[in-house]
Amino acid sequence: MNTMTLWHLDGWEFAALAFAALLVGFSKTAVSGANTVSLAIFAAVLPARASTGVLLPILIAGDVLAVLVYRRHAHWPTLWRLFPAVAAGVVVGTVFLMWADDGVVRTSIGAILLLMAGVTVWRRRRAAAGEEPDGLTTRAGRVKARSYGVLGGFTTMVANAGGPVMSLYLLSAGFRKLGFLGTSAFFFLIVNTSKLPFSAGLGLIDADSLLLDAALVLFVVPGALLGRWAVDRINQRLFEQLVIAATVAGGVQLLVG
Template identity: 50%
Template sequence: MVEVALLFVAALLVGFAKTAVGGLASISVAIFASVMPARESTAAILLLLVTGDLVAVWHYRANADWALLRRLIPMVLPGLALGALFLAVVDDDVLRRSIGVLLLVLAAVQLALRWKSPDTTQVGRSRAAALGTGLASGFTTMTANAAGPVMTLYLVAQGVEKRRFLGTSALFFFGVNLCKIPFSAGLGLFSTATLQRTALLVPFVLLGAWAGLHGARRLSQARFDQAVLAATVVSAVALVVR
């Protein structure tokens, strides 16, 4: 019963993360991995993420920054390929925790920069930062479903306004997660049991998305930035300890 309740909470968090505070979905990834077999949990959470992506894209599609997306996309597929290669040769647990530690370091650097100077956008707007974020997003989503915090840190460094943040993230992750479906299907991860379980959790994703849409409206830009950075730290810790 406890495991079922945890899955419901995880599904709610997926929806809320997609429409309000990005990065929280990594906590859902950790919950799924703790109550389901690792391979099965990867496929189940992917389908829920796509569901949340659809809601977010529909509501925030007009706010997406296409110029920013074009800078990120070229390195995503190489990142996915690099992640797949590393998974073939590196222990999964060690790699996931390493990514968590790296995210904590990046979050600490971002917070330090914001403390020293409110304007961190010049660093975030460089081409190298965009290419590095695209590569890291592809790599981390393939190895640990942890691209959310990477994207969050990049967009916060860009000084992206709240709705543009949500619209850009929605389209980016919708595309990335769709790219992952053939990989998962090819590995035979979409069993009948996984599809049935996912179908039962979809309403909770939609409920979480609804709550996120209402919550995002009430957050000021300053509070929004603080919330997504805090979610990044929590998500990174979840990756380290899960």
């Protein structure tokens, strides 16, 4: 894998990756989607394609912590509805990674995130005005779940950027803060773990990347604790605004980066 090892990083590079790992922990227990900033930092310090393999175990560590904190708040019917579509998206993303270069990956995902953020804001305004039913049980709701599921699987496979996609879906489905975080925690623990053999098969995970992960994963814990402290101090409206803002910021970063 074309990546730097722990021994080739200078102090500032390691500090940047450590901050990104802390932010992963924070995003998993507070503002899901904010870890797109972590994605951008990893891609800036490491080769962009290889950075996805280094970041994946760190994300899984954050997922484990989030599940421990929010395990009682998951909505399993939503998860079962999403998984088949997500699996299809992961397969498509794996095929895409076989030929796409870093620039194509970043541009594609950045455009998807911005488009979906706009659609989410538009749908929520229509639902608030009573012009559009918003839920999970209608036929339109099932179609929406499949669409977001495929896009979520695709984006999480090619760039570990599925967080904003699923965040937008859960917001559009009307999830409150704790239900949002609990459902998201189990979703990404299962999906990210299932990606490990795909990433290893593509050469994105090896002994060097795992050694770097071992040094960085320690910073995920304080980030998760900070997020758990902060989430009780964020009201629902601000929480939703922060999630959408993080999604837009991540999309712009991918497009211009």
